[in-house]
Amino acid sequence: MIYLDDFSKQELEYEMNALGEKPFRGRQLYKWMYSKGVFDFHEMTDLSRQLRQKLEEQYGFRNIGVIEKKQSKKDGSTKLLLELEDKNRIETVILKDGERLTGCVSTQVGCRMGCSFCSTAKIGLIRNLKIGEIVRQIIIMNKILSEKDEKLSNIVFMGMGEPLDNLENLNEAIRIILDESGLNFSHRKVTVSTCGMTDELNKMYEELDSPVNLAVSLNFTDNEMRQKYMPVSKKYPVKSLIATLKNLPVQKRKRITIEYVMLKDINDTQKDAKYLAEMLRGMPVKINLIVYNDSDIGFDSAAEKNVLAFQKVLQDKGFSAFIRKSLGSDIEGACGQLYARYNKKTYK
Numbered sequence: 001m002i003y004l005d006d007f008s009k010q011e012l013e014y015e016m017n018a019l020g021e022k023p024f025r026g027r028q029l030y031k032w033m034y035s036k037g038v039f040d041f042h043e044m045t046d047l048s049r050q051l052r053q054k055l056e057e058q059y060g061f062r063n064i065g066v067i068e069k070k071q072s073k074k075d076g077s078t079k080l081l082l083e084l085e086d087k088n089r090i091e092t093v094i095l096k097d098g099e100r101l102t103g104c105v106s107t108q109v110g111c112r113m114g115c116s117f118c119s120t121a122k123i124g125l126i127r128n129l130k131i132g133e134i135v136r137q138i139i140i141m142n143k144i145l146s147e148k149d150e151k152l153s154n155i156v157f158m159g160m161g162e163p164l165d166n167l168e169n170l171n172e173a174i175r176i177i178l179d180e181s182g183l184n185f186s187h188r189k190v191t192v193s194t195c196g197m198t199d200e201l202n203k204m205y206e207e208l209d210s211p212v213n214l215a216v217s218l219n220f221t222d223n224e225m226r227q228k229y230m231p232v233s234k235k236y237p238v239k240s241l242i243a244t245l246k247n248l249p250v251q252k253r254k255r256i257t258i259e260y261v262m263l264k265d266i267n268d269t270q271k272d273a274k275y276l277a278e279m280l281r282g283m284p285v286k287i288n289l290i291v292y293n294d295s296d297i298g299f300d301s302a303a304e305k306n307v308l309a310f311q312k313v314l315q316d317k318g319f320s321a322f323i324r325k326s327l328g329s330d331i332e333g334a335c336g337q338l339y340a341r342y343n344k345k346t347y348k
């Protein structure tokens with residue numbers, strides 16, 4: 001079976017051409033999938049009956065089912081457990097913050113980056129998600145929200161996986177998300193979050209026409225310390241990461257978000273805050289201090305007084321520093337919690 005949702009827009013045109021059809025048939029298919037959210041040839045009424053039959057004989061779409069839906073009693077965020085065609089499972093979360101509805105999208109089944117404070121890291125990388133599997137998460141979230149006349153306002157690639165470790169499919173998914181005849185989101189509403197794969201970061205900005213927002217999960221200023229908790233720093237040391245951030249085209253228009261997960265007795269002192277301020281001096285960034293969700297993997301959340309003192313040091317140095325609310329924490333849909341439970345159930 002050839003899955004049409006594995007293809008980019010251009011590849012769909014080539015595929016239709018190879019089938020003896022006009023390339024615009026590829027654009028029609030693309031529109032049905034990504035503008036209308038239709039993944040059934042029978043419903044594609046502007047294609048002739050013969051063509052629909054021909055397509056059905058040779059092609060299909062990846063099946064993605066919603067296995068479980070959990071809503072947070074605390075803040076109304078919703079976590080979805082999705083089952084893919086090959087029975088692998090991923091999670092995707094609708095984060096609700098007042099009027100703002102943000103879709104937190106996964107890019108991989110598992111992750112190979114090995115950040116020691118992250119639940120997803122515990123299962124390692126199972127596989128990359130395909131283009132359509134990334135975009136479909138947004139379509140599924142919007143279908144659910146449409147029942148209440150709502151839709152996603154923002155997209156963040158902060159779900160399972162390191163987005164830049166699946167760069168080719170990520171970029172193609174972003175093109176579909178931004179495309180007027182696709183999902184039609186503004187590039188201002190889309191954020192990619194990375195643990196700091198600098199080569200891939202440069203490549204992403206080289207390849208994308210519209211620069212999306214960037215969030216970097218920094219968490220440590222000392223490279224030795226960062227290597228201990230975030231192995232990505234062995235290949236991409238903190239210094240080279242910061243140098244890369246200073247040169248990215250994203251800076252011309254937008255501020256980079258620096259994510260800093262506050263871990264008790266590890267990176268939560270005022271001294272750490274001063275090092276962070278020093279490292280980011282002169283850079284147009286905003287800093288999100290993330291209160292870690294206590295987990296059973298050996299890390300605890302920093303004490304509130306330490307988080308506030310940390311924030312004050314940064315603010316006194318002139319930085320915009322926010323303490324980020326942990327949305328969806330009671331449904332294990334918050335930062336670092338994705339797939340914790342289903343991993344245990346499915347893979348152990």
Ligand code: SF4
Nearest residue numbers: 111113115118121161
């Ligand atoms: S924090 Fe992100 S990059 Fe690190 S292991 Fe978890 S999912 Fe991967």
